[in-house]
Every structure is written in structure tokens, then in C-alpha cells.
Amino acid sequence: xxxxxxxxxxxxxxxxxxxxxxxxxxxxxxxxxxxxxxxxxxxxxxxxxxxxxxxxxxxxxxxxxxxxxxxxxxxxxxxxxxxxxxxxxxxxxxxxxxxxxxxxxxxxxxxxxxxxxxxxxxxxxxxxxxxxxxxxxxxxxxxxxxxxxxxxxxxxxxxxxxxxxxxxxxxxxxxxxxxxxxxxxxxxxxxxxxxxxxxxxxxxxxxxxxxxxxxxxxxxxxxxxxxxxxxxxxxxxxxxxxxxxxxxxxxxxxxxxxxxxxx
Ligand SMILES: NC(=O)c1ccc[n+]([C@@H]2O[C@H](COP(=O)([O-])OP(=O)(O)OC[C@H]3O[C@@H](n4cnc5c(N)ncnc54)[C@H](OP(=O)(O)O)[C@@H]3O)[C@@H](O)[C@H]2O)c1
Numbered sequence: 001x002x003x004x005x006x007x008x009x010x011x012x013x014x015x016x017x018x019x020x021x022x023x024x025x026x027x028x029x030x031x032x033x034x035x036x037x038x039x040x041x042x043x044x045x046x047x048x049x050x051x052x053x054x055x056x057x058x059x060x061x062x063x064x065x066x067x068x069x070x071x072x073x074x075x076x077x078x079x080x081x082x083x084x085x086x087x088x089x090x091x092x093x094x095x096x097x098x099x100x101x102x103x104x105x106x107x108x109x110x111x112x113x114x115x116x117x118x119x120x121x122x123x124x125x126x127x128x129x130x131x132x133x134x135x136x137x138x139x140x141x142x143x144x145x146x147x148x149x150x151x152x153x154x155x156x157x158x159x160x161x162x163x164x165x166x167x168x169x170x171x172x173x174x175x176x177x178x179x180x181x182x183x184x185x186x187x188x189x190x191x192x193x194x195x196x197x198x199x200x201x202x203x204x205x206x207x208x209x210x211x212x213x214x215x216x217x218x219x220x221x222x223x224x225x226x227x228x229x230x231x232x233x234x235x236x237x238x239x240x241x242x243x244x245x246x247x248x249x250x251x252x253x254x255x256x257x258x259x260x261x262x263x
Contacts (some may be wrong), residue, residue, distance in 0.1 A: 009040040013064035019146025028054040055080040063088040074101035085136040092260035107131040123166040124147030135200035164253035
């Protein structure tokens with residue numbers, strides 16, 4: 001059991017608190033927005049008067065504020081954070097920025113969750129600074145595992161590529177779904193039928209890829225009969241350059257993530 005403080009109790013904080021609520025942890029939270037405080041209290045968190053009071057109660061502090069709020073928050077709470085493990089979910093805030101404020105040997109974990117965390121199907125990559133002990137590392141992993149899968153990266157720069165894949169990736173799949181729904185309607189299906197067919201197909205394909213020992217490429221080959229309908233569609237995707245489009249889009253997201261980390 002751990003005492004966990006959430007600084008900021010918005011979307012991602014509520015998702016993580018919700019995931020942890022059945023486990024035997026003590027949750028504390030502060031947020032200036034009454035609706036967020038009420039939501040956190042409903043999940044079972046103790047609401048404090050300010051961030052400092054939340055930090056004092058906790059072994060681990062999770063920064064769940066927007067990235068632009070983090071620098072001031074770190075300056076205000078640096079002394080209280082020094083003795084704790086601090087986990088940041090804020091996009092683009094480097095551990096160097098955090099260690100500069102809190103102290104070079106502080107225990108800091110930077111992670112990048114994604115929006116499916118809101119339905120406990122998230123993917124979170126984590127990076128730990130040398131000040132993080134093995135037990136703190138396990139605790140950070142346990143906390144983020146409450147909203148989905150986790151993995152560790154040993155090079156912080158990899159988080160830019162992670163952001164371009166799993167961070168922004170849900171939107172790529174949503175775009176594919178949107179495009180398929182529009183295509184279904186263009187072929188004469190009504191909107192509700194189109195939506196049902198596309199979303200269940202996306203879910204089924206993701207479940208197959210998740211549960212199978214085969215790579216996605218093999219699963220694609222398995223469902224593509226020579227001369228059939230699937231082959232006709234896949235040849236069209238290929239000839240119009242879909243793999244290259246995906247490669248360029250992911251690269252653009254990775255470059256933008258680097259720019260945001262440096263700004
Ligand atoms: N949502 C996701 O799926 C997701 C995924 C990956 C990473 N993240 C990261 O998670 C962080 C939070 O995102 P979110 O979507 O949860 O944002 P959010 O819903 O806006 O929640 C942030 C909350 O923090 C409050 N806040 C502002 N200043 C504060 C302070 N000094 N102390 C305590 N709370 C304060 C905000 O209040 P005000 O509205 O009044 O400012 C807001 O209620 C961001 O850094 C984002 O990069 C989110």
C-alpha cells in the first residue's frame with residue numbers, strides 16, 4: 001500500500017485514481033477546479049487545501065497538470081518534493097527540467113500515457129532518473145498499470161518516438177475509422193450501420209493482433225485471398241503510398257515532440 005498525491009485532478013488524474021481505487025492505496029488530491037475535486041472525492045481521494053498538504057501526506061506525487069503549469073509548480077513545491085518520488089505525466093517536460101528544480105539526486109519518473117487510459121486500455125512508457133530506487137520503480141509501474149500496459153525506456157529521448165506512436169496513435173486509428181465510416185456511407189450503407197461495422201471491426205482486429213502469436217503482417221496475409229476483395233483494397237492502399245504516408249506522419253509527430261521538449 002502506498003500514499004499517492006495527485007497535483008491536478010483532471011482527466012488523466014481521475015483515470016489513474018479510478019484504476020487504483022479498488023487497491024489498498026491512500027489517495028490525496030488537490031485541484032483548483034471544484035468539479036475536479038468533487039470527482040476525485042467520489043473516486044475515494046482525500047481532497048487537500050493545496051498541493052503542499054497533498055505532498056506532505058504522500059510517498060509518491062503525480063504531477064497531473066498541463067505542461068505549462070509544471071515549471072511554476074516545481075518551483076513552488078521543490079522543497080516538499082525533494083524527499084518523495086515524483087512522477088510526471090506532462091508531455092514535453094524533461095527530467096532535466098524537473099531535477100533542476102527539485103534537486104539533482106531526486107527520484108523522478110517521467111512517463112507518457114495515452115487517452116485509452118481513460119478506459120483502462122492505456123499504453124504508458126516510463127523513464128526513471130538514477131535517483132529512483134528499485135522499489136520506487138516497481139511502485140511507479142504499479143500505479144500506471146492501473147490504467148493499462150506499461151513499459152520502461154532506458155533513453156529519455158525515446159519518449160519523443162513513443163509520443164509519436166502510442167501518445168498520438170489513438171488519433172491515427174480514429175482517423176482510419178472516420179475514413180472507413182465515410183467510405184461505407186459512400187458505398188450506400190447508412191450511418192449507424194457504417195459506424196457499427198467499422199468500430200467492431202477495429203476492435204476485432206486489435207483483439208486478434210493482441211491475442212495472436214503472429215505478427216500483424218502475417219495476420220494480414222492470412223486474411224488476404226489471392227484475387228479477392230481484401231487484396232483489391234490492399235493493392236490500392238499500397239499503390240497510393242499508405243506505408244510511406246504513415247512513416248512521414250509519425251516522423252512529423254516525433255519532430256514536433258522534440259521541438260516541444262526543447263521550447
Ligand atoms: N489526458 C490524457 O490522456 C493525457 C495523456 C498523456 C499525457 N497527459 C498529460 O497529463 C497532464 C494533464 O492532462 P489532463 O488531460 O488530465 O488535463 P486537465 O483535465 O486539464 O487536468 C489538469 C487539472 O490541473 C488543474 N491545475 C491547474 N493548475 C494547477 C495547480 N497549480 N495545482 C493543481 N492543479 C492545477 C487544472 O485546473 P485549470 O483547468 O483551472 O487549469 C485542471 O483541472 C498534461 O500535462 C498532459 O500532457 C494527458
